[in-house]
Amino acid sequence: MKRTLALLAAAAALASCASGPDISYHPAAQILPANIKAIAIRTAKNKTQQFGLEDKFGMRLRDEFLRDGRYPIVPEDQADGVVAPIITRYILVPTQYDSVLTPIAYKLTVLADLQFVDRKNSVILFEEKNMEAVYLYAAQTVRGGITEEQARENIWDQLSRDMTKRVLEGFGSVTGKSLRAISREAPPNQQAPALPNKALNPNPY
Secondary structure, eight states: OHHHHHHHHHHHHHHHHHTSOOOSOOOOOOOSOTTOOOEEEOOOEEOSSSTTHHHHHHHHHHHHHHHHOSSOBOOGGGOSEEEEEEEEEEEEEEEEEOTTSOEEEEEEEEEEEEEEEETTTTEEEEEEEEEEEEEEEEBTTSTTOBOHHHHHHHHHHHHHHHHHHHHHHOTTOOOTTOOSSOOSOOOTTSOOOOOOSOOOOOOOO
16 A cells, blocks of 8 residues: 555656746747847838728738737837838729620729838848739629729738738748748849848758
8 A cells, every 4th residue: 555655746846847847948939030029010112003901001010010919019110120122013994894895893903012121120021922912803883893993902801911921920031932941132223232142042942
């Protein structure tokens, strides 16, 4: 009996040790470089012929970063990193017609570029080209249809989610136009800093 009690006590002691504090090393995931503590959202550039796109998209993008909440959103002169979106193309194409050839359905496509700038070091950390959002919708003349402006709101939702995810979760990832290495290109209106005279290595993966 005494031997059984001793074995049970030893087992309990071992279980207590096993369930104690975990002192193994668990490094935090590297989302953005450690020097990026606060982010600014630059007003989007609009390179299309559609007036006013940058205002609605800019507000939606800012809302998405605020909703995420991982980094404070501050004025650019107080930021470590700057999100710089550029709306490059706006394409509205009829996809369906009625019996008198009036469009009753459309496909709206918006393309945008994204740059993320390390403001203090004056370098573009990454650039994502041709991020695309597509929305198919019925014209407002059709029952249940919507306006072009309402379709744009869906486009801004798509693009803002994609850009937020690209910045906060995709740093260092490689897509069709990105490299892991820091870009040599300086932000607009700033001189590029001197970097080692060494060619950028393409992504090895």
